Amino acid sequence: MSARTIVVTGGGTGIGRAVAGAFAADGDTVVVTGRRRERLEQAVAEIGPGARAVDFDASDPAAVGTALERLPTTVDVLVNAAGGNTDLDRPAPRDTDLDGVAAAWRANFDANVLTAVLVTSALTPRIAEGGRIVTIGSIAARRGAGGYGAAKAAVEAWNASLATDVGPRAITANVVSPGLTTGTEFFRGRLGDERRRRLVDETKNRREGTTDDVGAAVAYLASPHAGHVTGQVLHVNGGAYLGH
Ligand SMILES: NC(=O)c1ccc[n+]([C@@H]2O[C@H](COP(=O)([O-])OP(=O)(O)OC[C@H]3O[C@@H](n4cnc5c(N)ncnc54)[C@H](OP(=O)(O)O)[C@@H]3O)[C@@H](O)[C@H]2O)c1
Known part of the structure; x- marks a missing residue:
């Protein structure tokens, strides 16, 4: 496969970093984005010459x-990995603090x-033409988790309409939906042992997900082999939630 231009x-x-590293290792040119320049x-220094950084609030x-x-002016693969549960960054508002409730839900929607x-x-x-959007x-989209889960459910609904819009150009649009995935900043270093154990116990294979597990699903959907797979949600969670 000839070298492609990828935006992550x-x-x-975390997951985006692992995905970017895997593409670069295959010889692709990778642009990584985020708000924190440093x-x-x-990441660019670790990934090597195939990588470039563009900082902005998405x-x-x-x-x-x-x-x-x-x-880049031409993009072969776009991976939207930016996001996270913004409730982990702020104290939970009281139910009667409607401004606080609205701000918390908007933050998850924005992110x-x-x-x-x-x-x-x-x-x-x-x-x-023939490009890929992942x-x-x-898993929170299917199992609750307040404003974060609702936002991820909205991502799935949006992806379905996106697949319709870009389909005539042979571009595919899919969602990769991880369960617990460690090796990221997602939990802000506050995933306790008990919660970790509970989440692992929910999996059929009794283990945490890794960024490489998620990256492998992204790589498949981004590959030429997945041209007839679009509008889908691919669950990567050790069976903790059975997609259907
Ligand atoms: N880890 C898990 O267990 C898990 C499970 C299910 C789904 N996910 C999803 O996986 C994706 C990747 O998360 P992760 O686990 O790899 O955690 P992470 O290490 O915190 O990565 C999230 C990345 O998104 C960037 N980001 C967040 N808001 C942004 C904004 N407004 N503009 C630009 N960049 C933004 C962050 O960079 P800056 O802060 O520098 O902007 C960060 O690099 C997220 O969508 C998350 O919801 C994670």
């Missing part, structure tokens, strides 16, 4: 628009839905 949002850490530069329409001139929708909207005209969802 959230590519400075994390991106660290939930901010003006920032995405400005970033466009630093992003998980708008990041993917804005970057994809901006880059879709640049995605080559967005990282979550």
